[in-house]
Structures are given as C-alpha cells and as structure tokens.
Amino acid sequence: QQQVKQSPQSLIVQKGGISIINCAYENTAFDYFPWYQQFPGKGPALLIAIRPDVSEKKEGRFTISFNKSAKQFSLHIMDSQPGDSATYFCAARGYGGSQGNLIFGKGTKLSVKP
Amino acid sequence: NAGVTQTPKFRVLKTGQSMTLLCAQDMNHEYMYWYRQDPGMGLRLIHYSVGEGTTAKGEVPDGYNVSRLKKQNFLLGLESAAPSQTSVYFCASTLAGHTQYFGPGTRLTVL
Numbered sequence: 260q261q262q263v264k265q266s267p268q269s270l271i272v273q274k275g276g277i278s279i280i281n282c283a284y285e286n287t288a289f290d291y292f293p294w295y296q297q298f299p300g301k302g303p304a305l306l307i308a309i310r311p312d313v314s315e316k317k318e319g320r321f322t323i324s325f326n327k328s329a330k331q332f333s334l335h336i337m338d339s340q341p342g343d344s345a346t347y348f349c350a351a352r353g354y355g356g357s358q359g360n361l362i363f364g365k366g367t368k369l370s371v372k373p
Numbered sequence: 374n375a376g377v378t379q380t381p382k383f384r385v386l387k388t389g390q391s392m393t394l395l396c397a398q399d400m401n402h403e404y405m406y407w408y409r410q411d412p413g414m415g416l417r418l419i420h421y422s423v424g425e426g427t428t429a430k431g432e433v434p435d436g437y438n439v440s441r442l443k444k445q446n447f448l449l450g451l452e453s454a455a456p457s458q459t460s461v462y463f464c465a466s467t468l469a470g471h472t473q474y475f476g477p478g479t480r481l482t483v484l
Binding site: 265268291293295300301302303304305308348360361363364365366 | 377406413414415416417418421431463465471472473474475476477478
C-alpha cells in the first residue's frame with residue numbers, strides 16, 4: 260500500500276511563530292503534492308500544491324518546500340495566526356487510473372496560541 | 374453555485390440498519406469520491422467514480438456500496454451498519470484529478 264507519512268501528529272505554536280509540518284513518501288511516480296486545510300466541522304479545502312519539478316512554492320504566508328531526492332516535502336506557515344488553527348493534511352497523487360487518486364497523510368492538528 | 378453538498382449532515386443508526394448518503398455537485402466534475410475520516414487515521418478512500426455509470430473500490434470498500442447513475446450525484450450505501458462504520462464521511466469531486474472539492478461531511482453514529 261502506498262503511503263504518505265506525516266509528522267508531527269499535533270503542533271502548538273505561539274502567534275507569530277513558524278509552523279512546520281513534514282511529509283515523506285515512497286512512490287517516485289507521484290506527480291502532485293497538495294496540502295489541505297480543515298477547520299472543525301468543515302470539509303478539507305485545498306491550501307497549496309506543488310509539482311516535483313520545483314523545489315519551493317510560496318503563497319502568502321504558506322510555503323511548500325520539496326526535496327525530490329529525499330522524497331520529502333513540508334509546509335511552512337510563517338507568522339502563524341490563531342486563525343491558522345486547523346488540521347492540515349498532506350497528500351500525493353500518481354498519474355492515471357487508480358494511481359490518480361490522492362493518498363493522504365494522517366493529519367497534523369495545529370494550534371496557534373495568542 | 375453550491376459546490377459539493379451532502380445529505381444528511383448527521384445520522385444515528387442501530388446496528389444492522391441500512392442507509393444511503395447522498396452527494397451532489399454542480400460543477401460538472403467527472404470524478405467523485407467517498408472518504409471516511411476517523412481520529413488519527415486521516416482520510417481513507419472508500420469508493421470512487423471516474424464518470425457516470427462507473428465506480429471502483431478504494432482503500433476501505435468493505436461494507437459499502439456506491440452508485441453513480443447521474444453525473445452530478447454519487448450515492449454511498451450501507452446495507453447493514455456496524456459500529457465500526459461510525460465515522461465522518463466526506464464526498465469530494467474533481468474535474469480531472471487535480472483539486473478535489475470536499476463537501477461539509479456527514480457524521481454517522483452506529484449504535
């Protein structure tokens with residue numbers, strides 16, 4: 260079974276700090292790596308995504324760093340705010356057929372303290 | 374544009390009862406998915422569909438059936454509910470395998 264391993268399971272950060280969530284994968288055929296954000300009682304929503312041909316993608320305070328050789332990618336939240344408190348899921352997708360389905364990590368619950 | 378909607382939002386079943394969860398999307402998406410979310414387990418794919426009239430098994434299909442008679446609807450059925458099926462169920466859709474849009478979820482409790 261293909262896996263995406265996510266850590267840590269939970270994270271507490273002070274307001275203004277940097278939140279870092281890491282993910283690792285095994286399948287080199289994965290070609291798309293999204294991060295989803297989920298607030299309590301809501302469905303997940305796409306936050307930011309990256310393809311393996313770039314090493315970094317930044318959108319506002321959110322940055323994905325991608326290390327293809329190490330098969331790892333991470334989400335960095337700069338200047339973390341209480342409104343960022345949510346569960347974050349990394350995911351990976353292969354290409355074509357059932358390989359096109361997203362494989363999700365188990366999630367990281369982020370709490371940003373004021 | 375409502376996006377992805379799910380009904381019902383909450384449901385309590387007794388062991389052995391049956392029910393159907395309805396997912397509807399108005400974005401003309403080809404692909405639709407059913408996931409279950411359990412604490413510490415992330416999102417696990419139950420069944421999915423790549424187009425009207427087609428369905429396929431995901432990671433955890435046992436105890437569930439699905440149908441995609443219309444492009445905009447994807448139904449998830451539990452024929453004989455078990456306590457292990459207590460979970461939050463999410464439906465999602467996507468146009469061509471990229472961004473998945475999720476519904477608000479159905480919280481199911483099986484007693």
